[in-house]
Amino acid sequence: MASQPAWMNSLFTYTGSSSFSEFLGVHAPNLLPARNESLAAPVGDEIPHATTIVAATCAGGVVMAGDRRATSGNIISQRDIEKVFRTDDYSCMGIAGTASTGLELARLYRVELEHYEKTEGRSLSTEGKAHRLATMIRGNLPMAMQGLVVVPLFAAYDPSHDTGRIFSYDVGGGPYEQKEFHSIGSGSIFARGSLKKLYRENSSPQDTVLACLHALYDAADDDSATGGPDVMRKIWPVVAVITADGFRRLPDDEVAEFVESMLERRMTAPEGPTAPLR
Amino acid sequence: MSIPFGGYASPEQIMRDRAEYARKGIARGRSVVVMQYADGILFVAPNPSKALHKISEIYDRIGFAAVGRYNEFESLRLAGIRYADINGYTFNRSDVTGRGLANLYAQHLGMIFTESIKSFEVEIVVAEVGDAPEDDQIYRITFDGSVFDEQGMAVIGGQADAVGGRLKERYSEGLPLPQALDAALAALTEPGGERPPVTQIEVAVLDRGREHRKFLRLTGPRLEKLLEAAKEGQEGAQQPAEQAPVEQAQSEQDQAGQAPGATPPIAPEGDIDTGSGE
Numbered sequence: 001m002a003s004q005p006a007w008m009n010s011l012f013t014y015t016g017s018s019s020f021s022e023f024l025g026v027h028a029p030n031l032l033p034a035r036n037e038s039l040a041a042p043v044g045d046e047i048p049h050a051t052t053i054v055a056a057t058c059a060g061g062v063v064m065a066g067d068r069r070a071t072s073g074n075i076i077s078q079r080d081i082e083k084v085f086r087t088d089d090y091s092c093m094g095i096a097g098t099a100s101t102g103l104e105l106a107r108l109y110r111v112e113l114e115h116y117e118k119t120e121g122r123s124l125s126t127e128g129k130a131h132r133l134a135t136m137i138r139g140n141l142p143m144a145m146q147g148l149v150v151v152p153l154f155a156a157y158d159p160s161h162d163t164g165r166i167f168s169y170d171v172g173g174g175p176y177e178q179k180e181f182h183s184i185g186s187g188s189i190f191a192r193g194s195l196k197k198l199y200r201e202n203s204s205p206q207d208t209v210l211a212c213l214h215a216l217y218d219a220a221d222d223d224s225a226t227g228g229p230d231v232m233r234k235i236w237p238v239v240a241v242i243t244a245d246g247f248r249r250l251p252d253d254e255v256a257e258f259v260e261s262m263l264e265r266r267m268t269a270p271e272g273p274t275a276p277l278r
Numbered sequence: 279m280s281i282p283f284g285g286y287a288s289p290e291q292i293m294r295d296r297a298e299y300a301r302k303g304i305a306r307g308r309s310v311v312v313m314q315y316a317d318g319i320l321f322v323a324p325n326p327s328k329a330l331h332k333i334s335e336i337y338d339r340i341g342f343a344a345v346g347r348y349n350e351f352e353s354l355r356l357a358g359i360r361y362a363d364i365n366g367y368t369f370n371r372s373d374v375t376g377r378g379l380a381n382l383y384a385q386h387l388g389m390i391f392t393e394s395i396k397s398f399e400v401e402i403v404v405a406e407v408g409d410a411p412e413d414d415q416i417y418r419i420t421f422d423g424s425v426f427d428e429q430g431m432a433v434i435g436g437q438a439d440a441v442g443g444r445l446k447e448r449y450s451e452g453l454p455l456p457q458a459l460d461a462a463l464a465a466l467t468e469p470g471g472e473r474p475p476v477t478q479i480e481v482a483v484l485d486r487g488r489e490h491r492k493f494l495r496l497t498g499p500r501l502e503k504l505l506e507a508a509k510e511g512q513e514g515a516q517q518p519a520e521q522a523p524v525e526q527a528q529s530e531q532d533q534a535g536q537a538p539g540a541t542p543p544i545a546p547e548g549d550i551d552t553g554s555g556e
Contacts, residue, residue, distance in 0.1 A: 011357040020360075020363055115359065
């Protein structure tokens with residue numbers, strides 16, 4: 001019995017909170033992504049980074065979309081990475097920054113939400129989910145100082161308000177609630193500029209998806225680390241729509257249709273749709 | 279192990295007393311039925327409380343049902359959730375199995391039964407839904423840590439034998455959900471008695487057709503609709519009762535052939551899994 005992990009002894013006796021990561025922190029800290037270790041040399045530039053994520057609210061929900069590129073320095077390290085994750089039935093998160101830490105964070109966060117839901121018999125409130133994520137990012141601060149920065153974007157459908165909500169973070173945590181739309185990652189400046197012109201309040205989820213895809217295209221246009229839609233390889237952005245019906249990741253052929261209609265328009269107007277001036 | 283002051287009690291006597299004590303506690307409550315139906319596994323428990331559940335989700339494919347003392351099986355439930363979440367997070371979500379969980383419970387219950395003054399007054403079912411009905415698993419674990427790999431259905435607590443007998447008469451493989459629910463409720467109702475109202479029963483399914491998490495609690499209008507469908511089926515199903523004698527004979531035969539699983543152990547006879555591993 002000596003070889004069994006220490007947490008096995010605590011399964012039946014733990015009387016702490018309903019937080020999964022807190023349980024890990026006490027009984028299996030080696031499993032947590034955030035470790036307070038110093039690196040011999042900064043590796044921030046050499047390991048893969050995830051790039052642009054956009055999110056925008058729509059009528060009765062919220063849309064999140066992310067490009068598929070990961071880069072290490074000037075190298076494209078992956079063309080079809082997925083950076084938008086379902087975290088529970090009514091929420092999702094996208095990650096930008098160090099890809100490996102981000103993936104681990106997303107995996108842990110999903111378990112965190114589920115763990116609470118199963119032990120307490122109810123879901124966390126939307127604010128509760130957003131706060132929980134902030135604490136987990138703050139835990140990564142020592143690693144962020146070493147160059148392993150990960151910053152997520154969190155989007156959720158809030159059943160108590162019947163609206164979509166968006167929360168952003170920085171390396172110290174957060175959350176900062178965003179109205180209407182937001183973007184993160186290296187191409188976020190361009191994506192946000194694009195969304196500023198294309199976003200329409202209370203438009204349908206379909207129109208909002210299209211606006212998000214245009215924003216990602218604009219980001220890829222001006223940011224070398226953001227990937228545009230790969231027509232040859234049929235690699236499309238990941239698009240998630242969350243409404244009262246729950247989380248739904250659009251299937252590839254559905255995204256392909258949106259992308260094709262967007263590309264067709266860009267054939268004649270390479271800069272994309274223009275917003276009315278007056 | 280405490281020896282009563284001024285006298286000697288043989289280990290057999292101590293174990294028998296302890297088992298008798300636990301069995302009485304378990305038989306005091308109402309029964310819980312767990313059975314396969316066409317699309318997965320159905321859990322039915324008479325339970326007047328909306329908040330204190332006897333049925334719960336453990337992981338993506340795994341459900342939990344318990345009878346006996348609430349505080350005891352609640353601690354087992356929480357431990358199961360921690361065990362499943364920590365394994366799923368360490369390895370992969372598909373690496374969490376009902377068998378592993380059943381073994382964990384068996385070890386723990388076995389250890390408590392032999393080493394504590396008072397054994398747990400609980401009996402639990404761990405059920406895992408597979409991709410096909412053949413892959414479904416239902417494990418019944420008793421207070422002394424014995425594990426029974428049940429085929430198709432399991433009844434725990436209360437008058438488990440009588441309820442199990444009634445369920446066997448109505449059970450067949452691949453019943454649609456309303457019929458399965460009807461069979462379970464008929465089994466839980468004493469002959470000539472009245473069925474519990476909607477507000478007094480707790481119903482959940484592990485539906486293999488669902489995405490992500492298979493567990494679904496059936497409440498409110500959804501359950502009422504299902505019960506109505508079950509009632510219609512019940513009225514239409516009066517005729518096949520003529521065939522029943524043959525099936526009944528068959529089921530009695532099955533019961534006889536399954537002697538060790540059909541009755542909960544009164545006293546430890548033969549091998550006992552102490553679970554202590556030493």
